[in-house]
Amino acid sequence: MKKFTLEELPDAVTMLHEKMECIEMLLKEKGYRYKDRSQNYLLKEKCSSHYNKNDLAQLFYILMDEKILFFDDKCEKYNRSKMQQFIEGNFTYTGDAGLQVSIDTISKQFSESKGFTYGEKQLKFLDKIIWLFQKRREKLAGR
Numbered sequence: 001m002k003k004f005t006l007e008e009l010p011d012a013v014t015m016l017h018e019k020m021e022c023i024e025m026l027l028k029e030k031g032y033r034y035k036d037r038s039q040n041y042l043l044k045e046k047c048s049s050h051y052n053k054n055d056l057a058q059l060f061y062i063l064m065d066e067k068i069l070f071f072d073d074k075c076e077k078y079n080r081s082k083m084q085q086f087i088e089g090n091f092t093y094t095g096d097a098g099l100q101v102s103i104d105t106i107s108k109q110f111s112e113s114k115g116f117t118y119g120e121k122q123l124k125f126l127d128k129i130i131w132l133f134q135k136r137r138e139k140l141a142g143r
Helices: 009-029 053-065 076-090 107-114 116-141
Strands: 033-035 040-042 092-094 100-102
Touching: 009 092, 053 076, 053 107, 053 116, 076 107
Parallel strands: none
Antiparallel strands: 033 040, 092 100
């Protein structure tokens, strides 16, 4: 890094400030925002989930596989890839410590959702979802 003389310092600070403004604009375009400007950090707001990573993958896999949610309903491989990218970029899950964790990759969990050996896990997950929807239905029905 170049060392600046005292005379060059004001111009260097101005140039650095302009570059920082450009970076801020690019980050805003990508959906990032300042959580607190005084703390000097950026955070992309994501949707949080009380599900663990496996259950979150199960949920989205089922919604995708049943064509409830999709990016491309004609090309299964492209749809799966886009769905995984969407989940990774927009959701967090409840980690082992009970804290929200960003999803680096969900590919393994998606593969497990499709595999024949994970049918039992998917059935248990579906039972939980059905139970939740039944409770919701009872609540709406006024029971």
